[in-house]
Amino acid sequence: MSVTLATPSFLRAGGRRRLSLGIGTVLLAALMLFSLFPGFFAPYDPIAFDYQHLSAPPSLAHWFGTDNFGRDMLSRVIWASRVDLEIALFCTLFPLIFGTIVGALIGFYGGWLDAVFGRLVDLVVTFPFLVIVIAIVAVLGPGLINMYIAVSAVGWVFYAKLMRADIQVQKHSDYAAAARVLGYDSARIIFRHLLPNAITPIIVYWMTDMALALLLGSSLGYLGLGAQPPTAEWGVIIADGKNFMSTAWWISGFPGIAIVLAGVGFSLVGDGIADLFRKRS
Amino acid sequence: MNLNYLVVRLVQILPTFLLIMVVAFVLVRLLPGDPSSAILGLKATDADVLRLNAQYGLDKPILVQFLFFLRNFFQGNLGDSIILKVPVTSLILQRLPVTLLLSAFAGLLSLLLAVPLAFLAALNRDARTDTVIRVLFQIGLSMPVFYLGLVLLRFFAVGLRWFPVGGFSDNLGSDLYHLFLPALTLALSLSAVLMRNLRNGIIEVLNADYVDFARAKGLRSRLVLGRHVLRNALISTVALFGLNIGTLIGGAVITESVFAIPGVGRLMIESIYGRDYPVIQGLTLALAILVSLVFLATDMVQASLDPRIAQR
Amino acid sequence: MTSTARDPLLSVEDLRVSFGTAHGQLIAVDGVDFEVGPGEVLGIAGESGSGKSVTLRSILRLVRPPGHVSGKVIWRGRDLMTLSEPELRRVRGGEIAVIFQEPMTALNPVLTVGTQIRENLKEHTTLDAAGRQARAVELMDQVGIPAGKTRLEDYPHQFSGGMRQRAMIAIALASNPSLLLADEPTTALDVTIQDQILKLILRLRQELNMSVILVTHDLGVIAQTCDRLAVMYAGRVVETGRVAALFRQPRHAYTLGLLNSVPRADLVRQPLASIPGQPPSPTTMPPGCPFAPRCRFKVGPCDDAVPPLVEVAPDHRSACIRHQDVAGAGA
Numbered sequence: 051m052s053v054t055l056a057t058p059s060f061l062r063a064g065g066r067r068r069l070s071l072g073i074g075t076v077l078l079a080a081l082m083l084f085s086l087f088p089g090f091f092a093p094y095d096p097i098a099f100d101y102q103h104l105s106a107p108p109s110l111a112h113w114f115g116t117d118n119f120g121r122d123m124l125s126r127v128i129w130a131s132r133v134d135l136e137i138a139l140f141c142t143l144f145p146l147i148f149g150t151i152v153g154a155l156i157g158f159y160g161g162w163l164d165a166v167f168g169r170l171v172d173l174v175v176t177f178p179f180l181v182i183v184i185a186i187v188a189v190l191g192p193g194l195i196n197m198y199i200a201v202s203a204v205g206w207v208f209y210a211k212l213m214r215a216d217i218q219v220q221k222h223s224d225y226a227a228a229a230r231v232l233g234y235d236s237a238r239i240i241f242r243h244l245l246p247n248a249i250t251p252i253i254v255y256w257m258t259d260m261a262l263a264l265l266l267g268s269s270l271g272y273l274g275l276g277a278q279p280p281t282a283e284w285g286v287i288i289a290d291g292k293n294f295m296s297t298a299w300w301i302s303g304f305p306g307i308a309i310v311l312a313g314v315g316f317s318l319v320g321d322g323i324a325d326l327f328r329k330r331s
Numbered sequence: 332m333n334l335n336y337l338v339v340r341l342v343q344i345l346p347t348f349l350l351i352m353v354v355a356f357v358l359v360r361l362l363p364g365d366p367s368s369a370i371l372g373l374k375a376t377d378a379d380v381l382r383l384n385a386q387y388g389l390d391k392p393i394l395v396q397f398l399f400f401l402r403n404f405f406q407g408n409l410g411d412s413i414i415l416k417v418p419v420t421s422l423i424l425q426r427l428p429v430t431l432l433l434s435a436f437a438g439l440l441s442l443l444l445a446v447p448l449a450f451l452a453a454l455n456r457d458a459r460t461d462t463v464i465r466v467l468f469q470i471g472l473s474m475p476v477f478y479l480g481l482v483l484l485r486f487f488a489v490g491l492r493w494f495p496v497g498g499f500s501d502n503l504g505s506d507l508y509h510l511f512l513p514a515l516t517l518a519l520s521l522s523a524v525l526m527r528n529l530r531n532g533i534i535e536v537l538n539a540d541y542v543d544f545a546r547a548k549g550l551r552s553r554l555v556l557g558r559h560v561l562r563n564a565l566i567s568t569v570a571l572f573g574l575n576i577g578t579l580i581g582g583a584v585i586t587e588s589v590f591a592i593p594g595v596g597r598l599m600i601e602s603i604y605g606r607d608y609p610v611i612q613g614l615t616l617a618l619a620i621l622v623s624l625v626f627l628a629t630d631m632v633q634a635s636l637d638p639r640i641a642q643r
Numbered sequence: 644m645t646s647t648a649r650d651p652l653l654s655v656e657d658l659r660v661s662f663g664t665a666h667g668q669l670i671a672v673d674g675v676d677f678e679v680g681p682g683e684v685l686g687i688a689g690e691s692g693s694g695k696s697v698t699l700r701s702i703l704r705l706v707r708p709p710g711h712v713s714g715k716v717i718w719r720g721r722d723l724m725t726l727s728e729p730e731l732r733r734v735r736g737g738e739i740a741v742i743f744q745e746p747m748t749a750l751n752p753v754l755t756v757g758t759q760i761r762e763n764l765k766e767h768t769t770l771d772a773a774g775r776q777a778r779a780v781e782l783m784d785q786v787g788i789p790a791g792k793t794r795l796e797d798y799p800h801q802f803s804g805g806m807r808q809r810a811m812i813a814i815a816l817a818s819n820p821s822l823l824l825a826d827e828p829t830t831a832l833d834v835t836i837q838d839q840i841l842k843l844i845l846r847l848r849q850e851l852n853m854s855v856i857l858v859t860h861d862l863g864v865i866a867q868t869c870d871r872l873a874v875m876y877a878g879r880v881v882e883t884g885r886v887a888a889l890f891r892q893p894r895h896a897y898t899l900g901l902l903n904s905v906p907r908a909d910l911v912r913q914p915l916a917s918i919p920g921q922p923p924s925p926t927t928m929p930p931g932c933p934f935a936p937r938c939r940f941k942v943g944p945c946d947d948a949v950p951p952l953v954e955v956a957p958d959h960r961s962a963c964i965r966h967q968d969v970a971g972a973g974a
Contacts, residue, residue, distance in 0.1 A: 066462070173350050175574070177619055180581030181599070185615045188603040189361050265475050269585055272477045273600055288478060292589075295485040306478035313473025540748040543705055548763045548815070549736035558762075562753050637753055638798045 067325050074318025081312050084131040092125035096282055105298045115300035117291065123300060127308050130282040134312065137194070137267035137276075137283070138260040144202040146256050149209025150245075156210065157217030158240050167210070174207045180266065184275065192275045197267065205259070212255055216248035223247075250327045257320025261313040268309055284309050336634055340627055347623055355616040356400050359608050360393075409616070410609035414602075419613035423595060427617070430594035433510050433517070434583050438572070440518035441525060446568060448522075449529035453537060464526075471523030476582045480516040480589035487512060513590040517582045524575055525568070532567035536560050566637045573629030576622055651678035652854055653702070653739075653822060658714035660697050660706060669925045671697045673878035675714075676952060679822065684848060684855040686869035686886065688862060688901070692922055694878040695858045699824050702856075703735050718822075737767040740820040744827040746807040750799040756810045757795030760817050767818035782813040785850070787843060805836035809843065816847060823848075823855045829864060841868050862905055866890065874898050877922050877933035880952055884959035894955050894966040896938045932962070940965045940972075 084091055093113075094100075100120035108115040114123035156167050174182075186200035220226060221244065229239045270276030271285025279286055284305040291301025391399075403409070409419040452464045471479075488494045494512045536542065537560060545555045584596030591597070595614055602610040634640045660672040672694040679685045687695045701712045704723065716723040723734065743749040751759060757779055764775040776795075783791025786809040794802075802810055808828065816823065825844065829837040845868055848855055857869060865872055865886060873883040874897065882895040893899045900918040907913065920937035923929055929936065931946035938945070944964060952962045963969060 169346060169350065173347055173354075175577075177622055178577035178580040178584075180577075180584060181615065181618050184584070184599060184603065185358060185611060188599075188608075188611045189358055192603075261473060265473075268475050269477055272475075273585070273588060275600075275603065285475070285477075288481070292481055295481055296489050299485065302478070302481055306475070306482070309475055309478065310470060310473045314469060317469060317473060538707075540743055540745065541751040543700075544741070544743060544749040544811075545751070547703055547705055547735055547741040549732040549734070549766050550762060551732060551766075554762070558754070559751050563751070566753070639752060639800050 067322065070318045071322030071325070074315050074320075074322060077311055077315030078319055081131055081135055081315060084128045085135040086132075088129045088132055092122075092128040094122035094125040096121060096125040096129040097280070098122075105294065105301075107298070108300055114304045115298065117301045118294065118298065123287075123304055126282050126287055127284070127305050130284050130287060130305065131308065131312075133194075133277060133281060133283040134264060134268065134309070137197075138264045138312075138316070140198045141201040141205065141263035141267060142256060142259050144198075145205035145207075145209050145259075146252070148202075149206035150213045150249075150252055152206065153210035153213025154217050154240050154245055154248075157214035158221060158236065158244070160218075164214075167214070171207060171211050174204055175211075179204065180269070183266065183270070187270065187275050192278060194277050194281075197270055197276045201263065201266065205263075208259070209252060209255070212252055213248065216251060217244055220244040220248050250323070254320050254324045254327070257316050257323065261316035261320075264309060264313055264316070336640070337631060340630055344623055344627060348620065351616065351619040351623070352401060352404065353397070355612050355619070356397055358615060359612050404616070409613035412602075412610045413607045414605045414610075415607075419609050422598065422610065423613060423617050426593060426595045426598050427621075429592060430580075430583055430587070430596055432506060433514055433586070433592060433594060434579050436507065436510055436514040437517035437521065437583070437586075438579060440514055441521040442568070442572070444518060445522035445525040445529055449526050449533055450564075452526075452530045453533035456534060461530075465530075468523045468526045471519055474520070474523075476516060476520045476585045477589050479519060480513065480586055483512055483516055484589065510592070513586045513592055516589075517579065517586050520582055521575065521579055524578055525571055528571050529564070529568055532571075533560070533564045536563045536567075539563075562636065566633060569629055569633045569636065573626050573633070576625050576629070580618060580622060650680075652681050652683075652719065653679040653856075654715075654717040655698075655702065656715040656717065658698060658701060658712070658716065660694070660701050660710055660712050663709045663711070664926075667926045670878055670928060671710075671925060672701065673928070675875070675878070675880050677873045677880055677883055679854050679856055681821075682848070682852060682854055683871060684845070684857060684869045686865040686872045687856060687858045687875060688860065688865055688872060689875035690860055690922065692925070693875040695875050696826050698875070699741070699826050699856065699858050702824060703739060703741060704731060705741070733767070736763055736815075736820065737818050738820050739822045739824065740815040740818075741824045741826065742808075742811050742815045742828050745831050746804075746811040747799065749811055750807065750814070752799055755796050755798055756802075756814070759814045760795070763814060763817040778817070779813075782817055783810075785847070786810070786813045786816075787839075788813070804832055805839060808832060808836075808840055812840075812843065812847070816851065816853075819851055821853055823853055825855060825857045827859055828857070830859070830861070837864075844868065862901060874901070877928065878925065879933060879949070879962065881934065881962045882960065883952070884956075888956070888959055892970050894959065894961040894970050895934075895963040896940045896965070896969050897934045899969055899972065900937075932964075940968055 098121065100116060100122070102120070103112065103116050104120045105118050106112055106116045106120075112122050112124065114127060116122055117126070156163050182204050183197070183200045186203060187196055190196040190199065217240070226239065226244060229243050234243075267276055268283065268285030268288070271283045272289045273285075274289065277283035277286050279290070287305040288302040291298065291303075291305075294301055407420050409423070411418050412422055415422065448464050448468075452461045455461045494508070542555060542559055545559050546552075580596075583594065584599060586592070587594045587596035588600055595618070598610065599614050601607075602614070655675060655677050658672055658675040659670075662669040662671060675694070675698055677685065677687075687698065689695045697706065697710075700706050701710075702716050702723065704712070706712050712724070714724065718734065718739065723731065726734070750756070757776075760779045760782060761775045764770055764778055768775070768778075770778060779795055780791050783794060788794055788806055788809050799807055799810065808831075812828075823844070828844070829840050832840060841864065844855060844857075847853065855868075857864070859865060869886050871884065872886045872889050873880050874889075874895065875881065876897050882889065882893065882898050884894075889898060890902065893902055897918075900916075903916045904918060906915060918937055923933055923936070929946070931944075931948055932938070932941075932950050935941045935945040940963075942965065950962045950964050952960050955961045955966050961969075
């Protein structure tokens with residue numbers, strides 16, 4: 051007599067993983083295409099007013115409707131994707147590079163540097179990221195560049211923390227000992243041997259960080275502290291439409307969906323990379 | 332035993348507090364121009380500047396200025412708001428309870444949402460229930476708080492008229508009624524962040540040897556789940572919650588804007604528009620200290636649940 | 644099988660456990676039969692991956708999905724595989740108890756040892772709270788933990804390794820079971836503690852009139868504690884019998900190899916003998932005898948079909964078609 055419960059086949063789970071990675075890639079590819087060739091995809095000029103169709107609901111002529119100035123929402127959303135993708139990239143690139151290098155050095159050398167860094171991490175990790183960024187933006191003034199500075203100034207710490215932990219693990223592995231025995235100098239060991247092995251979790255984190263940067267950037271845009279009008283940015287567009295939620299929901303509605311789709315894209319790709327990495331190791 | 336641990340943690344936190352002070356102090360000094368125009372605004376008179384120098388030591392070297400700053404802080408003096416012309420301290424004390432109430436309410440709701448759903452997902456691992464829950468939360472994770480707030484506002488406040496559109500009131504009952512939608516918005520966002528790690532933590536506990544051992548003793552499932560699994564899962568929940576206080580407060584700032592709640596978040600935004608630097612500095616300080624204290628509190632809760640912690 | 648005339652307490656028949664994985668069906672236990680008599684200590688010996696731990700866990704239906712279990716486990720005349728959940732729960736802990744290899748993971752770190760004992764008592768006895776507390780103190784004494792009463796309120800991490808193992812035994816045996824399943828109870832301990840724990844198990848066997856199934860890879864432990872032995876390889880039982888008989892004259896090539904690989908302190912400078920090769924992968928089992936690829940007695944027919952476990956001498960069964968030659972070589 052058999053005693054069993056349904057066996058969920060790993061094959062099924064594997065297929066689902068591949069599906070989600072596929073969806074993520076498609077979403078990101080769409081984002082990149084819209085960012086690189088907005089003119090090609092957008093049916094109208096995003097700043098052209100159309101007095102015939104003020105605050106028009108979605109229709110065949112205007113898939114996403116128009117706003118109170120008569121601007122086509124679909125075009126605005128597409129043109130804004132470039133700004134938002136920039137936000138995701140520029141908020142994370144410096145932290146990625148700087149944080150990885152610093153983290154690798156601290157993880158490798160340790161010592162008093164590590165103690166100081168530990169205190170810094172304590173401070174940054176628990177403190178509300180948004181509040182720090184807002185505070186810095188308050189001092190520097192609203193605007194995209196200042197936002198990048200504010201986010202980068204704090205964001206690198208997370209990458210450094212991750213890299214430091216990774217490097218510490220790699221440092222004790224056999225191949226690292228072999229490199230030391232061969233007499234390679236420290237810099238070479240760190241950057242050509244340890245780092246490539248430790249980098250995959252960083253890349254995965256980078257993906258989710260880009261999703262978070264997108265949320266942060268659009269939130270600041272909504273608050274008027276990030277991208278400044280008339281720059282089309284999804285958060286800014288949502289703020290434009292916030293007073294028309296009952297009368298013209300499509301103004302704020304569609305950019306929000308765009309944010310969600312972009313964020314999901316980054317997350318799924320990040321998860322997919324993490325899965326691939328896990329399978330290989 | 333717990334008291335010892337509390338003292339140890341308090342001592343550990345002091346350097347962090349010091350660092351927070353330094354950061355807040357430096358923040359305003361980063362502005363171009365001299366601090367007095369920042370603190371007083373553009374309409375400063377010479378008499379004002381002299382008074383300021385006495386209070387903040389602006390004519391003395393920077394280290395002395397910092398000492399002045401510390402002294403003022405311990406006297407409860409954070410300066411005066413340029414716009415509203417009232418002491419920053421009283422402004423903060425007036426608005427802080429609102430934000431605290433909103434945050435606590437949201438935190439509670441998020442746990443009520445995340446914990447049962449995480450259990451459901453973990454117990455039905457890889458089945459359809461699990462997938463649906465995870466997909467929903469993935470979407471929730473990617474949705475900005477302000478957008479979610481606007482959507483909920485549109486449907487429940489304006490559309491269905493179940494809740495007020497914003498603002499605040501005097502008594503607790505009405506407060507909670509006004510705060511429900513904003514708290515729900517925050518809670519949905521926060522629970523999305525918590526859910527995944529919770530689910531994984533619960534799965535880990537479910538697969539633990541001691542669960543097998545408990546089952547081998549012939550205990551019923553409900554007892555095993557309730558006593559063995561829940562307690563261990565709660566420990567990781569509390570830890571996770573503590574780490575995400577930052578998310579909670581950050582979200583509160585945005586939510587207060589969307590729903591026009593008179594809390595410190597909204598105060599922060601208004602101060603930035605109005606270049607009200609004393610308020611900005613004071614708020615940064617206050618929030619940082621608040622978050623550290625909450626973090627400490629979650630540590631204590633964790634220690635009371637997990638006997639291994641206090642021993643270290 | 645006819646062992647000495649005595650009704651076996653537990654009888655496992657054709658037990659099979661497999662796991663569905665991404666790489667195909669993983670066969671952990673491939674048709675296992677054995678019996679335990681009252682008051683007897685049965686050892687199950689084998690290397691890692693032989694399926695001995697899974698066998699033990701499946702007796703009490705502790706194997707989780709994606710594991711699939713089939714076969715019969717007859718305990719006091721009833722087939723445990725067909726019992727309802729409530730009936731099974733009565734057997735678990737109340738009639739059959741398990742102890743695991745690593746007490747640090749088997750004991751819940753956030754509950755006191757006392758709590759974990761008392762919940763066992765609450766489930767299986769009708770003692771009231773005071774009675775449960777008294778019995779708990781008694782148990783601590785029985786397993787040799789000094790200052791039992793105060794130590795009941797301690798958490799697992801506050802015990803040393805050997806004491807933790809004793810605590811686990813106390814928790815498992817709280818309700819006086821008739822059979823103890825011990826999964827490598829001494830592997831995680833150092834040698835002196837190991838000895839104490841084994842002696843404790845034997846003493847408890849006497850005091851509680853209990854049978855024991857002891858799973859281990861250590862032949863020394865078997866020699867010290869077991870009456871009878873079942874040797875497992877690649878998910879199958881290859882030889883069973885009384886320990887003395889098997890040690891003196893093994894009748895399966897694998898058992899012979901195992902015994903030969905134990906270093907001997909009394910001989911002068913012997914090279915270490917080991918069994919060449921590796922056990923087969925659980926996803927791709929050879930068609931014939933699983934040990935054949937590594938066996939020096941192998942002949943053609945060994946690869947045709949799996950040899951059945953048959954009686955080759957009184958109370959001695961072997962799954963080897965060349966058992967006569969093995970017996971000759973081993974003496």
